[in-house]
Amino acid sequence: MTNLAVFASGTGSNARCITDFFAQSDCARVRLVVSNKPDAPVLAMARERGIPALVVDRAYFYESERLLSVLAEHSIGFIVLAGFLWLVPTYLVRAYWRRMVNIHPALLPAYGGKGMYGLRVHEAVKAAGERETGITIHYVNERYDEGDIIFQARCSVLPADTPTDIARRVQALEHEHYPRVLERLICSTPADNAVA
Ligand code: GRF
16 A cells, blocks of 8 residues: 655645545555645645645745655655645655656646746646647656656647636546546556556
């Protein structure tokens, strides 16, 4: 069983999907939620499901490595970023190298980087006249949205779409794919991936 920690700053709709997806799994389970916002709705989601939650401030996250002890106490083997807006510090990237992933609401490397989050991403996609957008799931390194890409899925952008319309379509893709891609990454054995 791999214990997952989900890091989220916002509403946590992906965190909820992932938590519920793995609730009955015999391979992975969400055991900890970490947020940098004391009033983030994701914390209520954790409370409702009896999952321990930790709220971190900047000093805790960047100027100490105390988080590593908490992750160890909960035997966390894999970290899932789902709307966590802070850059991940080196000590954490190293400790969870190739065991920490993020989802971005666009087709990286386009429309990523510092400041590209939420509706801003979809506004930029719309302003550029893109006919297609999507999601990117990638490993986390020390730069925003630059880790190796694991998975992408696409959807169309229609001429009449508002950024909110685009956001809705992209979010549906996130909910559909993020839990399943995690399952593939965490739960499949090399034999599952072998070519028959
Ligand atoms: C998602 O769009 C994800 O791609 C981005 O942050 C958003 C989180 O949304 N990294 P939610 O809080 O899970 O609804």
